[in-house]
Amino acid sequence: MAGCHNARVSNDTSVTPSGARQPASWGLGDGQAIPWEYAAAPESRDVVSIREHYGLFIDGREREAADGGAFATVDPSTEQQLATVSKATPADVDRAVAAARRAQRRVWGPMPGRERAKYIFRIARILQERAREFAVLETLDSGKPIKESRDVDIPLAAAHFWYYAGWADKLDYAFPGRVARPLGVAAQVIPWNFPLLMLSWKIAPALAGGNTVVLKPASTTPLSALLFAEICQQADLPPGVVNIVPGPGDIGMALVSHPDVNKVAFTGSTEIGKKIQRAVAGTDKALTLELGGKAANIVFEDAALDQAVEGIVNGIYFNQGEVCCAGSRLLVQESVADELVGRLKDRLATLRVGDPMDKNTDVGAINNKAQLEKITELVASGVAEGAELYQPACRLPEHGWYFRPTLFTNVAQSHRIAKEEIFGPVLSVLTFRTPEEAVEKTNNTEYGLSAGIWTEKASKVFAMTAALKAGVVWANTFNRFDPVSPFGGYKQSGFGREGGMHGLHAYVRLEDR
Amino acid sequence: MADAAGRLPVLRTYKLYVGGAFPRTESGRTYLVSGAAGEPLANACRASRKDLRDAVRAARAAAPGWAGRTAMNRGQILYRVAEVLEGRADQFVAEVMAAEGVRVGEARAIVGRAVDRWVWYAGWTDKISQVLGAANPVAAPYFNFTIPEPTGVVGAVAPERSSLLGLVSRLAPVLAGGNVAVVLASESRPLPSITLAEVLATSDVPGGVVNILTGQRRELVPVLASHEDVDALDGWGIPDGLRTAAETAAADSVKRVARRPAGVGDAEFDWLDDRAAERPEWIASFLEAKTVWHPIGV
Numbered sequence: 091m092a093g094c095h096n097a098r099v100s101n102d103t104s105v106t107p108s109g110a111r112q113p114a115s116w117g118l119g120d121g122q123a124i125p126w127e128y129a130a131a132p133e134s135r136d137v138v139s140i141r142e143h144y145g146l147f148i149d150g151r152e153r154e155a156a157d158g159g160a161f162a163t164v165d166p167s168t169e170q171q172l173a174t175v176s177k178a179t180p181a182d183v184d185r186a187v188a189a190a191r192r193a194q195r196r197v198w199g200p201m202p203g204r205e206r207a208k209y210i211f212r213i214a215r216i217l218q219e220r221a222r223e224f225a226v227l228e229t230l231d232s233g234k235p236i237k238e239s240r241d242v243d244i245p246l247a248a249a250h251f252w253y254y255a256g257w258a259d260k261l262d263y264a265f266p267g268r269v270a271r272p273l274g275v276a277a278q279v280i281p282w283n284f285p286l287l288m289l290s291w292k293i294a295p296a297l298a299g300g301n302t303v304v305l306k307p308a309s310t311t312p313l314s315a316l317l318f319a320e321i322c323q324q325a326d327l328p329p330g331v332v333n334i335v336p337g338p339g340d341i342g343m344a345l346v347s348h349p350d351v352n353k354v355a356f357t358g359s360t361e362i363g364k365k366i367q368r369a370v371a372g373t374d375k376a377l378t379l380e381l382g383g384k385a386a387n388i389v390f391e392d393a394a395l396d397q398a399v400e401g402i403v404n405g406i407y408f409n410q411g412e413v414c415c416a417g418s419r420l421l422v423q424e425s426v427a428d429e430l431v432g433r434l435k436d437r438l439a440t441l442r443v444g445d446p447m448d449k450n451t452d453v454g455a456i457n458n459k460a461q462l463e464k465i466t467e468l469v470a471s472g473v474a475e476g477a478e479l480y481q482p483a484c485r486l487p488e489h490g491w492y493f494r495p496t497l498f499t500n501v502a503q504s505h506r507i508a509k510e511e512i513f514g515p516v517l518s519v520l521t522f523r524t525p526e527e528a529v530e531k532t533n534n535t536e537y538g539l540s541a542g543i544w545t546e547k548a549s550k551v552f553a554m555t556a557a558l559k560a561g562v563v564w565a566n567t568f569n570r571f572d573p574v575s576p577f578g579g580y581k582q583s584g585f586g587r588e589g590g591m592h593g594l595h596a597y598v599r600l601e602d603r
Numbered sequence: 604m605a606d607a608a609g610r611l612p613v614l615r616t617y618k619l620y621v622g623g624a625f626p627r628t629e630s631g632r633t634y635l636v637s638g639a640a641g642e643p644l645a646n647a648c649r650a651s652r653k654d655l656r657d658a659v660r661a662a663r664a665a666a667p668g669w670a671g672r673t674a675m676n677r678g679q680i681l682y683r684v685a686e687v688l689e690g691r692a693d694q695f696v697a698e699v700m701a702a703e704g705v706r707v708g709e710a711r712a713i714v715g716r717a718v719d720r721w722v723w724y725a726g727w728t729d730k731i732s733q734v735l736g737a738a739n740p741v742a743a744p745y746f747n748f749t750i751p752e753p754t755g756v757v758g759a760v761a762p763e764r765s766s767l768l769g770l771v772s773r774l775a776p777v778l779a780g781g782n783v784a785v786v787l788a789s790e791s792r793p794l795p796s797i798t799l800a801e802v803l804a805t806s807d808v809p810g811g812v813v814n815i816l817t818g819q820r821r822e823l824v825p826v827l828a829s830h831e832d833v834d835a836l837d838g839w840g841i842p843d844g845l846r847t848a849a850e851t852a853a854a855d856s857v858k859r860v861a862r863r864p865a866g867v868g869d870a871e872f873d874w875l876d877d878r879a880a881e882r883p884e885w886i887a888s889f890l891e892a893k894t895v896w897h898p899i900g901v
């Protein structure tokens with residue numbers, strides 16, 4: 091596999107033409123590579139059998155689109171087609187919403203909470219049982235490294251169902267003085283960066299609250315949602331409780347605009363989020379939005395720098411940086427800036443970029459070509475605006491959509507790379523002198539999803555935590571997720587929370603006792 | 604007209620309440636406010652979009668100070684509002700009677716309930732975090748907690764019919780949560796809101812925390828809904844004909860919008876019903892949840 095560790099680079103003079111490194115210098119200089127090769131460690135594909143074609147999942151069974159249309163989904167690491175998938179039409183959305191309405195009214199809504207709970211527990215268990223199958227499928231369809239789908243996405247998705255299953259029969263205890271009633275039919279639209287995990291964030295609390303759902307997965311990553319449909323069948327979930335309608339963005343708009351849905355939940359870009367908020371304007375639909383971000387990771391001079399480096403790397407290169415809460419800005423206190431950036435460059439050189447199915451891969455493929463072009467364009471703007479680019483000299487695979495881990499220094503707040511969500515493995519480094527300046531720069535964005543703080547001083551952690559306008563603050567850690575932990579944004583990063591009791595609240599209507 | 608003792612009373616000029624001061628509208632415009640029987644009561648300011656922008660600026664400037672006070676301190680200030688309102692109850696009884704055309708008994712009930720509502724919400728300031736906050740048992744060695752924080756600047760379109768009690772019932776929860784407010788008062792019954800502003804101005808509520816504008820809703824609601832520095836919109840009093848446009852405009856900056864619940868009419872709502880009008884959810888609709896993670900270890 092290709093990777094930064096075995097880079098043969100002309101601009102790195104301490105590397106011999108053969109690629110052998112001088113042992114005396116490795117790990118000390120900027121971007122220098124580790125002097126050994128890794129053997130390939132491919133995960134087996136045998137655990138999943140991908141069908142040639144997948145239909146829509148409506149009213150408990152698979153069916154073709156009303157007009158027979160279909161689209162292809164590809165493996166971003168090879169650009170090869172994986173399968174064709176039925177492309178939902180507005181007529182299919184109608185059918186799915188009708189099925190969901192029927193199921194909510196006749197079966198799922200009236201069902202005692204403890205019975206609903208057992209269905210959701212079943213789903214969690216079957217997801218755990220078939221976890222490796224899901225992990226492989228997720229990596230093939232999305233391009234994310236297998237170690238992340240295996241260790242993060244799939245276990246967390248199962249954990250979300252597990253957590254919310256237990257709420258289904260305990261709603262009376264969640265909201266003091268109130269009775270929680272289902273909203274009805276939930277229309278849910280999710281992105282391609284964490285396909286199954288976002289599905290679980292949406293479906294688990296909805297089902298626990300007594301709602302039924304129609305979910306549209308992203309058009310580049312529909313497969314894990316369609317395999318999930320199989321799990322619903324295996325769990326004997328009543329038909330119509332979960333419906334899945336893959337398709338392009340306009341099908342998402344048709345779904346959220348459907349007059350017979352009661353709740354809309356969207357995760358994706360702020361731009362589309364605004365369109366959805368407009369589409370819901372003037373209706374009685376409940377709405378939650380989980381949108382973009384431009385999080386800052388703030389490193390103080392009294393931080394544990396090696397831990398901070400690991401946190402920064404995890405913050406921006408996890409899932410190729412295709413994470414709404416990614417720590418895409420690094421704010422480092424001036425006194426330690428050179429030291430930290432030096433260590434960061436060293437660390438970047440050890441990141442393994444390449445085949446997502448290799449168990450050692452740290453940075454996989456970019457999910458789709460349009461996204462790769464967007465990243466490329468924004469990185470070019472960073473160079474054009476005068477920021478200083480650093481990329482370890484990886485050799486990228488010849489096929490597939492890849493982007494080198496990228497770091498910019500000399501970044502000004504006005505640069506596009508400091509303001510716009512890139513959604514790629516690109517870190518913009520800025521500096522500050524005082525905590526007040528760090529707060530001002532961190533909050534100087536229309537977004538407010540997450541933030542990171544690195545300091546060994548606890549009182550400083552709490553002072554910063556209080557001052558930052560962000561829905562999730564990671565102190566001396568980054569990119570941690572858990573079903574019990576509410577997640578969501580301030581400002582234009584959206585509203586409403588997913589996870590925890592707060593996430594449950596988004597799927598119920600409270601009535602007086 | 605002279606009173607019974609032959610003395611000519613001094614009439615009051617109703618102005619706006621912005622940044623702790625009582626300016627006239629910069630536009631120089633007023634409109635005639637009539638009582639329930641159609642009798643003229645006073646001229647009220649017809650605020651302009653410039654007045655609204657000034658009010659938002661004053662609110663934004665006041666936001667960090669108000670949010671930064673201790674919850675107990677905010678509670679004491681809201682309780683102080685109740686104290687001062689109680690002391691001026693007779694004046695409000697007369698104003699509510701004139702504005703709403705109710706008899707003295709009902710007006711007394713309304714004013715008394717308005718006082719009590721401040722007390723009810725004053726008591727919430729230091730409790731809402733314990734009801735809405737959480738310590739979250741994550742499946743890894745991290746200390747994880749969630750706390751509510753104020754959203755910031757709330758643009759509040761007050762109920763149209765209930766000039767005092769409706770306004771207090773919607774404003775008090777906004778303030779209890781630590782937010783600041785730009786209020787569009789009832790268009791047809793604006794006068795009690797400006798008298799309430801006099802209470803707020805003398806109750807230790809810092810200037811700018813509450814700003815009250817009188818004027819035309821069809822002129823001001825779109826400006827409030829689209830203002831980029833307003834974080835949330837309380838749409839209770841938005842007329843049905845303006846609602847879709849207002850919510851559409853609110854989307855441009857992803858504003859939080861608190862709607863009147865489906866099936867609940869502004870005109871029919873019973874503000875005297877404590878169970879209906881005293882709701883911690885109304886505080887919660889203008890709060891953000893902040894979740895903090897920290898590793899556990901040595």
